[in-house]
Amino acid sequence: MNSRLASLQPYPFQRLAQLIHGLTPPAGKAPIRLSMGEPQHAAPDFVLEALKVNLAGLSNYPTTKGSAELRQSICAWATRRFTLDKIALDPERHVLPVAGTREALFSIAQAVIDRRVNSQRPSVVMPNPFYQIYEGAALLAGAKPYFMNAVEENGYRTDFAQVPEEIWQKVPLVYICSPGNPTGAVLARADLAGLIELAHKYNFIIASDECYSEIYFDEAKPPVGLLQVANDLGISDYQHCLVFHSLSKRSSLPGLRSGFVAGDGAVLEQYHQYRTYHGCALPPPTQAASQAAWNDETHVRTNRALYRSKFDAVLKILKPVLDVKKPEAGFYLWPRLPQDDETFARELYARENVLVLPGSYLSRATEGGNPGKNRVRMALVPPLAECIEAAQRVRNYVESLK
Incomplete structure (x- = not known):
């Protein structure tokens, strides 16, 4: 076996399953996750x-690059959404469909990271807390994660000016997530422009995870994107x-496993070669469905409206008892707790049959501490009525602590 597998930490949901193992929540309260x-x-x-109407396409092998029509629809969407009016997004050069952003965020590290940089182990810069795929991708590519704490004091935004020169000298890849998971923080234009400048200076790739970019609250102020600033x-x-x-969050299609990577044409040319061996081409029916989804915005606006309603209702219930704020974007709450995050998650489940994720499972301890400590991530993904019921149960539990 690959010896690097031993460096992987258990996935957050594995740890959560162990945390609640053996507990029996109240039978009279329906589970809410x-x-x-x-x-x-x-x-x-x-x-x-x-x-449905494209199922006959299952009789054909898909191409790694995807259909020209799908790539054209992706380029058209990205150009509209991010106002790419200076540097044209070329469907032949700048876009590749992927089987969900998860597999692409992992595989890009395997494609771009050289095992040794100037005879040193490379470092991959990433936010902390973070999507654990970033860490696993870096480790299995032979690199070392370099965590940048995103805490309330810095607006949950990564301060790249704090990265030492000796680290930049051995960085081939930087992961960013905007809007952030789990904080919902959105990197500003100045943040992204500064990072682009650093990328040109030190010759690294920026991998910007923007899968939550279409879940925001002010229709007039969508989150800025990396290509938008580059343009x-x-x-x-x-x-x-x-x-x-990805279409998972934007279009509520997590099971479709469909997204795209776009940007640097020279990198994508070589990444395409990698993907022909990697073998994650989208089936033709998936491509047809994806094309339809990228071509429509009405359902996306409806999706956002549903999340707005849930945040408004849930925050009205929780704010009187918890230190919790509405995020800039995304569908997570990231409250500060009155007790240890593992205890909170375990006891909330045991007493109220509501599952939340301990914040320390989404982050790593650094010299500045663990930024997820004494926080939990709450995903407001169930229907409105369930979110309201869950919020009331959380409030009941918090009030019982007093």
Whole structure:
């Protein structure tokens, strides 16, 4: 076996299962799961229809690059959404469909990381807390994660100016997540512009996980994206910039396993070669359904409205008893707790049959401490009535502590 497998930590949901093992929640309270960020809104009917009418495509092998029509629809969407008016997004050069952002965020590290940089083990910069795929991808590629704490004091945004020069000298890849998981923080234009400048100076790739970019609260102020800033700066060929987008959150289609990576044409040319061996081409019916989803915004606005209603209702219940704020974007709450996060999650489940994820499972201890300590992640993905019921149960539990 690959010896690097031993360096992987248990996935957060494995740890959660162990935490609640042997507990029996009240039988009279229906289970409510806020632990996993799995969208539960209904899949758009027209997407399901596109799947159905294209099932004959299962008789054909899909190409790694995907259909020209799918890539064109992706480019058109990204150009509209991020106002890419200076540097044209070329469907032949700048876009590849992927089987969900998870597999692409993992595999890009395997493709771009050289095992040794100047005879040193490379470092991969990433936020802390984080999506654990970043860490696992770096470790299995032979690199060492370099964590940047995203805490309330810095607006939950990564301060890249704090990375030492000796680290930058051996960084081939930087992961960012905006809007952030689990904090919901959105990196500002200045943050992204500064990071692009560093990427050109030190010759690394930026992998921007933007899978929550379409879940926001002000229709007039969508989160800024990495390619948007690169376009505004006139970065030729989107050099050093890659963005990862998914239909899982945007269109409530987590089971479709469909997304795309877009950006640096020279990198994507070689990444395409990698993917021909990696073997994650989207089935033709999935491509047809994805094309339909990227071409429509009405269902996405409806999706956002549903999340707004849930945040409004839940925060009204929780704010009087918890230190919790509405995020800038995304569908998570990241409250500060009156007790240890593992104890909170375990006892909330035991008493109220509500599952949340301990914040320390989403982060690592550094010199500055564990930024997830005494916090939990609550995913407001169930229907509105369940979210309201869960919030009331959380409130009941918090009030019982007093």
